[in-house]
Amino acid sequence: MPARNGSVLFEQLALPLLPSLYSHAFWLSRNQEDAEDIVQETISKALRAFDSFQSGTNFRAWIFRILRNTFLTSRAAIATSRTVFMEDHVDLFDVSDPSPTPEDHLLRLDNHAALTEALERLHPQLREVLLLCEIEELKYKEIAVVLDIPIGTVMSRISRARRTLYAQLSQQVGSLL
Amino acid sequence: MIQDHQHLSYEEVSALVDGELIPRDAHDLEQHLASCHSCALSVISAMQLKSATKRAFKRFAPPPEVLTRFRARLLPETPKNPARVYTARSLIRGALAACLLLALSLLIRREVRQSSGLAAELLDQHLALLSSDSPPEVISSDRHTVKPWFDGKLPFSFNLPDAFPSGTTLKGGDLIFLDGHPAALLVFTVGRHQASVFLTQRSFAGTPSVARRTLSGFTIQYAKTQDLYLTVVSDGNPSDLALLVSALVAEQSPR
Ligand SMILES: [Zn+2]
Numbered sequence: 001m002p003a004r005n006g007s008v009l010f011e012q013l014a015l016p017l018l019p020s021l022y023s024h025a026f027w028l029s030r031n032q033e034d035a036e037d038i039v040q041e042t043i044s045k046a047l048r049a050f051d052s053f054q055s056g057t058n059f060r061a062w063i064f065r066i067l068r069n070t071f072l073t074s075r076a077a078i079a080t081s082r083t084v085f086m087e088d089h090v091d092l093f094d095v096s097d098p099s100p101t102p103e104d105h106l107l108r109l110d111n112h113a114a115l116t117e118a119l120e121r122l123h124p125q126l127r128e129v130l131l132l133c134e135i136e137e138l139k140y141k142e143i144a145v146v147l148d149i150p151i152g153t154v155m156s157r158i159s160r161a162r163r164t165l166y167a168q169l170s171q172q173v174g175s176l177l
Numbered sequence: 178m179i180q181d182h183q184h185l186s187y188e189e190v191s192a193l194v195d196g197e198l199i200p201r202d203a204h205d206l207e208q209h210l211a212s213c214h215s216c217a218l219s220v221i222s223a224m225q226l227k228s229a230t231k232r233a234f235k236r237f238a239p240p241p242e243v244l245t246r247f248r249a250r251l252l253p254e255t256p257k258n259p260a261r262v263y264t265a266r267s268l269i270r271g272a273l274a275a276c277l278l279l280a281l282s283l284l285i286r287r288e289v290r291q292s293s294g295l296a297a298e299l300l301d302q303h304l305a306l307l308s309s310d311s312p313p314e315v316i317s318s319d320r321h322t323v324k325p326w327f328d329g330k331l332p333f334s335f336n337l338p339d340a341f342p343s344g345t346t347l348k349g350g351d352l353i354f355l356d357g358h359p360a361a362l363l364v365f366t367v368g369r370h371q372a373s374v375f376l377t378q379r380s381f382a383g384t385p386s387v388a389r390r391t392l393s394g395f396t397i398q399y400a401k402t403q404d405l406y407l408t409v410v411s412d413g414n415p416s417d418l419a420l421l422v423s424a425l426v427a428e429q430s431p432r
Binding site: 022119 | 190191197226227231239244
């Protein structure tokens with residue numbers, strides 16, 4: 001494909017995703033300047049690598065993956081919490097997957113502050129997968145591409161993120177009683 | 178494989194509320210849900226958590242200027258050449274064109290120099306651009322592309338209006354040096370004529386003695402804003418050029 005058409009196509013594909021990329025970069029880096037740098041670098045990398053992008057495959061997953069890798073090599077990630085994104089033990093906990101207990105149904109989810117706090121306390125890896133699922137509304141197979149993990153791991157990680165939220169909310173409710 | 182009597186696992190509930198179960202599994206689960214109150218509650222509870230989570234996570238919107246910089250970055254990367262300096266001599270291609278333009282340039286220069294040496298330089302630049310087949314460094318009619326391209330390249334900033342007068346189109350821009358100082362060159366098409374707009378910082382520009390001159394069919398129009406000198410050089414219709422100048426000047430006023 002001629003370079004000029006390629007770059008026009010790239011622009012068409014990437015332009016609508018800029019706000020999403022920025023928001024996700026902000027969630028990962030927790031800093032406005034770092035988020036901007038990460039997105040700028042993502043655009044540059046994606047432009048250079050666009051020849052290797054297979055048309056017909058998922059552009060959104062492809063560019064979010066570049067964004068994530070850019071974050072992991074950014075000074076923001078190295079300075080703070082890069083390792084927590086690379087850990088794999090998070091998937092090894094709670095291999096057994098018990099059915100929900102009846103208490104779960106009693107949770108009150110109208111406490112916005114409690115939920116926000118629980119999300120803040122969530123392991124970064126679990127928060128990341130939940131963000132991709134709930135805010136960016138990526139499909140499991142897209143998340144698998146972004147995080148470079150099997151789709152089964154995506155499913156268990158999201159489930160684990162939600163169970164952790166439940167557990168934290170239950171504790172908060174418990175401590176209030 | 179999901180048996181009728183088996184309760185749903187957490188992963189199944191989670192995938193179900195995300196719409197991620199393959200249809201065969203989803204069918205089996207729904208059959209179970211129809212007869213199991215406990216699992217039905219789990220699904221409802223998971224749906225509530227999902228929507229509460231969506232509300233609790235907020236999306237961070239990029240500030241407008243950040244979005245503008247992203248858009249600028251989206252354009253194909255052009256090689257970062259050092260700023261080109263246009264001179265009539267170096268850019269005129271073809272001996273005949275060179276002779277004609279040089280004669281014209283010298284003729285006009287002699288007239289202009291009496292009032293302003295800078296005007297002669299600007300006219301040279303405009304003529305050089307007309308005779309050159311190298312396009313401006315940034316080629317775009319989109320102000321969101323052209324303006325950010327200058328970011329960091331100039332010691333001053335300027336604004337571009339949302340829309341230009343009808344018949345006037347932005348073609349692109351370039352960084353040039355005037356009298357040793359960086360200046361923004363904006364290239365427009367005004368009707369069927371090309372117009373060069375030069376933006377320079379006021380402290381460097383000297384005081385122009387005239388607001389408009391017409392010399393050998395070329396109009397040189399000046400305008401002062403708080404921080405900038407703006408000069409248009411073109412052989413286009415002077416009243417069209419005046420409209421372009423006032424549109425540009427209006428955008429520079431502090432808000
Ligand atoms: Zn059941």
